[in-house]
Amino acid sequence: MPHRTQQQRRNGTGVQTVVQHRPRRAHEPEKVAAAIRGALDSGVPALLQKLISSYHPMDIALAMRDLNREQREAVFELLSPAASGIVLEEVDDDVTVELAEATEEGELAEIIDTMPPDVGADVMNLLDQEQVHRILEHIPDEESDEIEDLARYAPDTAGGIMTSEVIFAPMDLTARDVISHIRTRQIPPESLLYIYVVDDERRLRGAIDMADLVLARPDQPLPDFMTADVISVTADTDQEQAAKIVDQYDLSALPVVDDTGRLVGQVTVDDIIDAIQEEHTEDLARMAGTSPRDVLSASSMQVAALRLPWLAICFGGTLVSAMVIKSFTELLTAFVQLAAFIPVIAATSGNAGLQSAAIMVRSLSLGHQQQAKVGRVVMRQLGAALVMATIVGVVAGIAGHLIMGAPQMGLVVAIGMFFAVTWGTTMGAVVPILFDRVGIDPAVASGPLVSTINDVVSLLVYLSLGSVLLRTWVP
Structure with missing residues (x-):
């Protein structure tokens, strides 16, 4: 009966350096990193070796984030192949590449050979293809073929995360x-x-x-x-x-x-x-309008590069809002009190959209909307929008009347707020569904994009209402 397993290699003599007969307790990564730095500064290799052998490889992997490149390489050199395999699996991708580049290819092959095939394939996918071919030459044909087969699959597919170790x-x-x-x-x-x-x-x-x-x-x-x-x-x-x-x-x-x-x-x-x-x-x-790499990046320049494109889109949206406001200069000159509620209208519309979009994106992610009809989903969100818009609109209208001292102003604020909440909530529900239907990640729609659209439209409607109603009521 066929069975493929790497367990024999994972149970090699090297693993004994990290095995104890009593249960281990978890260590805080910052404290592990501080202890490693102290041992490195002491200049006594035996002290560092003893310290490393007292930690679980997972503790060392988490501590790598708080060490610089030279310190990480010094620690990695002292680990057994089995422990090195666990560390390579758990550290961030850029650190994996860094440690692999600093390791002799024969030693790296031995480390990868201790890993489950799927993990070894994931590590190989991060490396240069020429380096991969040289490493595979040091691994037995059967295992190297298995790793190459797994490396063919895209990393975000079932093939990319599966293991070939099955009974x-x-x-x-x-x-x-x-x-x-x-x-x-x-x-x-x-x-x-x-x-x-x-x-x-x-x-x-x-x-x-x-x-x-x-x-x-x-x-x-x-x-x-x-x-x-x-x-x-x-x-x-x-x-x-x-x-x-x-x-x-x-x-x-x-x-x-x-x-x-x-x-x-x-x-x-x-x-x-x-x-x-x-x-x-x-x-x-x-x-949030950024990339998953933002979470793991240690470079300020890289973080800025990841965030700037979406900030540019938001900036463009605010410029459109500024142009909308400028087009109503005559109205705002005559009724300057309306300007006091511009940020209130825009912020409330954006927040309503974010609430609706966050719920819809999560529902789509969990598959809750898979079988539901789009029309029914949108109608439910619209019903909630009307209830919230009525309540918020009445409160905003009363506040507008009290702050600006004119019932006409309060009515404009109330109607504008009613539309802003209704529009924002509906957009937050509809846009993720539309994105999902055309194959775009709906999460893209729930951040800056929805907020920017809602700001522009809600301000346009609010000021247009003010222009029509106030010029009709006020001589």
């Missing part, structure tokens, strides 16, 4: 056969979630939960207790969609097949968690 068995085996196989091999825990049953062409025919396998009669054939209707995805399925499927069906792992139905790997729950975090970070960044 699969032909249909003519029994429960005893599978259990005997598991007992005689060192298999990673994440591969023991499901046993996949395949035919002679390795096409997926069923899945068996580990608990069902243990409880089955030893001589019971696998087809008798397998689940035949298996939920699976193809390798090119978007990772966000894969995460939704795992959540929807409460799966611990999701099998991945090719276009012919052949089993090629599985996406485990830890990979799904990483994918969800990545997608959530991406949504938040785009809602």
Whole structure:
């Protein structure tokens, strides 16, 4: 019964430097970094080695963010291949590249060979192709082929986050056969979630939960207790969609097949968690008008470069707002009190749009609107907009009357605010849906874009109302 695993290499002698018989406690990255800097400053290599061996590789990976390049390289040189693999997996991408460039290719190959194939492929995708080819020459053919196969998939797809370490068995085996196989091999825990049953062409025919396998009669054939209707995805399925499927069906792992139905790997729950975090970070960044790289970047210039394009769009929008206000100079000269509520109208419209857009983007992300009719969704948002607009409009009208001392002014403010909230809420709901329908990330619509549009339109309507109504009522 075939099974591919890297566990034997991960359990090599190098890992003993980070294993203890008592439970470890988590360390604060800042304190770990400070301790490492102190050991480096002491100039005593044995002290640094002893300190590093006392920390879990994850603690070291998190502390790398607070060390400079020279310090990171000094620490990385002292780690065992297994610990180095964990650090390379967990640090930011730019640090991974930096450490890889500072490591001799033979040593780097040994480190990558200790990693699960999917993680090794992720690291390889960050490196220069010439360097990748040289590294693969140091890795056994079977493992290097596996890494190359996984590296072919886009990083944001099921193929890009899956592992090829799966247990699969032909249909003519029994429960005893599978259990005997598991007992005689060192298999990673994440591969023991499901046993996949395949035919002679390795096409997926069923899945068996580990608990069902243990409880089955030893001589019971696998087809008798397998689940035949298996939920699976193809390798090119978007990772966000894969995460939704795992959540929807409460799966611990999701099998991945090719276009012919052949089993090629599985996406485990830890990979799904990483994918969800990545997608959530991406949504938040785009809602703020920046890039996910903004979160991880240590360069002020890079952060500025990521944010400036959206700020430029917002700046252009405010210039349009300024032009709108300028076109009503005569009105504002005659009724200067109207200018007092310009920022109130614009801010309220923008905030209403952000509220609606944030809820809609999250609903789309979770798939809640997948089956709902767009018209019904928009009508629900419009109903909420009318209720909020009425309440806020009445309050704004009363405030306008009291502040400006004229009921006509208060009425203009009330109507303008009613429209601003209604328009802002509706736009916040509609634009993400439209973006989603045309294949654009709806999170892009929920930040500066919606706010800018709402500001311009709400000011135009507010001042137009003032021009029409006040010139009609006031001689």
